[in-house]
Amino acid sequence: MEDHEKIDKARERIIEAIAQNIHLYGLVPSAGRQFGTMFFQNEPLTLDDMTEKLGMSKTSMSTSVRALSELKLVERAWKKGVRKDLYKVTDDWHQSFIDLFSIKWQRSVTLHSAAIKKSLAEYEELLQNPTLSDELREVVEIDISKLKYMKDYYNWLERLIDAFEDQRIFDLVPKFERDSKN
Numbered sequence: 001m002e003d004h005e006k007i008d009k010a011r012e013r014i015i016e017a018i019a020q021n022i023h024l025y026g027l028v029p030s031a032g033r034q035f036g037t038m039f040f041q042n043e044p045l046t047l048d049d050m051t052e053k054l055g056m057s058k059t060s061m062s063t064s065v066r067a068l069s070e071l072k073l074v075e076r077a078w079k080k081g082v083r084k085d086l087y088k089v090t091d092d093w094h095q096s097f098i099d100l101f102s103i104k105w106q107r108s109v110t111l112h113s114a115a116i117k118k119s120l121a122e123y124e125e126l127l128q129n130p131t132l133s134d135e136l137r138e139v140v141e142i143d144i145s146k147l148k149y150m151k152d153y154y155n156w157l158e159r160l161i162d163a164f165e166d167q168r169i170f171d172l173v174p175k176f177e178r179d180s181k182n
Contacts (some may be wrong), residue, residue, distance in 0.1 A: 011040050025071055025100060030056060031064040035073060035089065044077035044086035072096045094175055098164045105161055109154050116151050120144065 001009075015036030018181055022032030038051055045053075050061045065087050068074035073096050076088040090096050123140050125134060134138070163169045 011036075015040075016037050025073070027064070027067055027071075030060065031067055034061065034064045035068055038074065038087065039089045041088070042047075044079060044088040046082070048084065048086040048087055050087075061109045094170075098167070098169075102161050102165050105157060109161065112150065112154050116154070120147050120151075123147070126166050 015049075017034055018036040018039070019032035021030040022029060022035065033054060037050065041064060045057050047061045048066065050056075050065070051058045052059070065074055069080050069087070073090055075090050077088045079086055095176075119138050126140050127137065127144075163172075
C-alpha cells in the first residue's frame with residue numbers, strides 16, 4: 001500500500017467515526033463526513049470545494065455547513081482574493097462542546113425549573129385548602145417531595161453548566177492529560 005493510500009485510509013477511518021458519532025450534536029452522518037473532511041484540510045474550503053470532495057449536492061453542503069456553524073463547530077474564514085464564502089473547522093473543540101452543552105442544558109433547566117416552580121405553587125395552594133382529603137393531601141405531599149428532588153437536581157445541573165461556562169470544569173478534568181500508553 002502506498003503512503004498516500006495509507007494516509008487516505010487513516011483519514012477515512014476518522015471521518016467515518018465522526019460521521020457515526022455526530023448524532024450526539026443532533027446532526028446527520030453526512031454532516032459528520034463534511035466536518036471530518038474539513039478537519040483534515042489545511043486550508044478553508046468553499047461549498048464548491050466540499051461538493052467536489054464529498055460528491056454531495058451544494059444544497060446539502062450548505063445545509064450541513066449552516067448546522068455545523070450554528071453549533072460553532074465550523075466558522076467562516078477569509079482569504080485574500082477569494083470572493084466565495086470559506087469555512088474551516090473551529091480551532092477550540094473544548095469551547096464548542098461547552099457551548100453546545102451549555103445551550104442545550106440551560107434550555108432544559110429553564111423549562112423544567114419554570115414547570116417545577118409553577119407546580120410547587122399550585123401544590124402549596126392545595127395544601128392550604130381545609131377541605132382537601134387526607135388521601136389527596138398525601139398524594140400532594142409525595143409529589144412535592146419529588147418536585148423538590150427535581151429542583152435540587154436542576155440546581156446542581158445549573159452549577160455544572162456554570163462550571164463549564166467559566167471553565168472551572170478544566171480544574172477537575174484538565175483539557176490535556178497525556179495517556180501513558182501514547
